[in-house]
Amino acid sequence: MQTNNPIGVFDSGVGGTSILKEIIHALPAENTIYLADIKNAPYGERTSEEILQLAIKNTARLIDYGSKLIVVACNTATTNAIDTLRNTYDIPFIGIEPAIKPAALASRTKSIGILATKGTLSSALFARTSSLYTSKLNVIEVIGRGLVELIEGGELKSDRLFELLASYLKPMIAQNIDHLVLGCSHYPYLIPIIEEILPKNVTIIDSGQAVALQTKRILDKNNLLNQIQVEGEHKLYSNASIEVLTKLTSETIKNKKISYLDF
Secondary structure, rough: OOOOOEEEEEEOOOOHHHHHHHHHHHHHOEEEEEEEEEOOOOOOHOOHHHHHHHHHHHHHHHOOOOEEEEEEHHHHHHHHHHHHHHHHHHEEOOOOOOOOHHHHHHHOOOOEEEEEEHHHHHHOHHHHHHHHHOOOEEEEEEOOOHHHHHHHHHOOOOHHHHHHHHHHHHHHOOOOEEEEEEEOOOHHHHHHHHHHHHHOEEEEEEHHHHHHHHHHHHHHOOOOOOOOOOEEEEEEEEEEOHHHHHHHHHHHHHOOOEEEEEE
């Protein structure tokens, strides 16, 4: 494996670009390939078997593209498929799951909210993680139905999105949460609106920076860090319209060598 081979990243659409942005920031010399499986989004309402097959399909494609490490930038795919992927393929995988631990440890009110997809909240991995850290907490789990579809449709500032988010967050506010865990890689794009709705004392936690730092650690551990110290190149693939993908990344991943392609 060549050290200048790309880091592969996939998600059920555009949401994983919130993770990609952090990886590019933490590892500016690394090349990346991103697969936006927009055609099959959202994964959160699919069965575990469907999610697993989609994850395998995306992984195989990223390996064909020469990926040296794969980041599963999707909470639902991680919680339903990461164990199988690690047992099947001989390259490192980085997963993303709701950051329950830091929220649980930092909570003063002993009440935290988790906004995630149905696929994540119903998974065995989520249940195991939650049971480790939340036994003495009040945990309000809410399925964010419809949010991924609105983000994929480019509705980041619509009244419909605001009202839907408010309906999910108000029950959490009523139970005095002081931390909100975002359990979907799409949701960081909603933080400006979430901040309008939540009280100022509520801390919002997503996994982007932690995933980027873990990616760096695993590359270093496996002697896979790119030794060519020039700015990395980034190929973003979509199997549907690239309009939203282009818009989001042009605003968040600026002044980088980016190309947009179909797959």
